[in-house]
Amino acid sequence: MIRTNFNVTGENPFNHGRIQMIKTIQFTLNGKPVRIEVDSGRTLLWVLRTDLGLTGAKFGCGEGLCGACTVLLDDEAVPSCQLSVDYVAGREIKTIEGLTKNGQLHPIQRAFVKHDALQCGFCTPGMILKAYSLLLSNPKPTRDQIISEMDDNLCRCGAHVRIVQAIQTASKELKGGRP
Ligand code: FES
Ligand code: FES
Numbered sequence: 001m002i003r004t005n006f007n008v009t010g011e012n013p014f015n016h017g018r019i020q021m022i023k024t025i026q027f028t029l030n031g032k033p034v035r036i037e038v039d040s041g042r043t044l045l046w047v048l049r050t051d052l053g054l055t056g057a058k059f060g061c062g063e064g065l066c067g068a069c070t071v072l073l074d075d076e077a078v079p080s081c082q083l084s085v086d087y088v089a090g091r092e093i094k095t096i097e098g099l100t101k102n103g104q105l106h107p108i109q110r111a112f113v114k115h116d117a118l119q120c121g122f123c124t125p126g127m128i129l130k131a132y133s134l135l136l137s138n139p140k141p142t143r144d145q146i147i148s149e150m151d152d153n154l155c156r157c158g159a160h161v162r163i164v165q166a167i168q169t170a171s172k173e174l175k176g177g178r179p
Contacts, residue, residue: 027088029054030098040086045069047085048095056096056125060154067153070126071095077133096125099132107179108132111170112163119157127153131167136177143168 020039026160027034029052038047048054048071060068062081069081072094079113099106107127118124127150134141134149141149146167173179 019148023086025085027090027091028092030094036085038085043081043082043087044071044085044093045080048080048093054095054097056124058125065154066123067103067126067130068123070129070153072129072133074135075136077130091092094129096129099128101179103140106132107173108166108170111166112172114169115162115166117159117162117166119159123153123155123157123159127155128164131163131170132177134167134175135171137175139174140171141167 019041021041023040024035024037025040026036029048034052036047036051038051045059048057049059057071057080058068059064059081060066062077064082067079069079070077071080072078072092073088074145075091075094085170099109106128106133112118112124112128117127130150132152134146138145138149143164146164150160150163150167
């Protein structure tokens with residue numbers, strides 16, 4: 001089915017006027033199967049936020065430059081504002097909402113709380129998921145490696161020092177990057 005998009009609300013303003021292609025897309029979201037009828041060209045970020053009600057991933061720049069929209073795609077941190085929902089068909093997406101287990105915060109979340117590694121919190125979901133991906137691939141990073149790997153995730157509140165400390169603490173608690 002092809003439709004012209006004239007009435008997208010609350011979405012990326014740059015999407016107005018493009019052609020819609022409605023498809024059925026299935027993927028795994030926070031461990032559960034998802035099947036949705038959706039314009040396959042929409043970004044994963046807006047499908048998560050507006051169709052699936054998961055607002056942890058934030059819209060910052062919309063250009064792949066700030067990391068506020070970071071989610072995990074097969075455990076790799078990716079900017080969801082830059083991926084069409086079509087791209088994730090058949091794959092596994094994890095958002096900040098999926099990180100707690102049985103009501104318990106993930107060790108990275110606990111470390112962020114312990115170090116007060118946030119101020120407004122807008123960047124925090126993306127920071128935590130980027131750290132998750134980093135610690136899976138490099139469970140014992142040096143401080144310089146953490147700074148380098150987290151470079152694409154921006155914090156306008158300037159919590160960087162405490163964010164790095166939180167990741168160092170989490171790396172001590174995690175075994176091979178996993179709880
Ligand atoms: S909103 Fe996606 S990188 Fe900034
Ligand atoms: S805590 Fe406000 S942008 Fe990072």
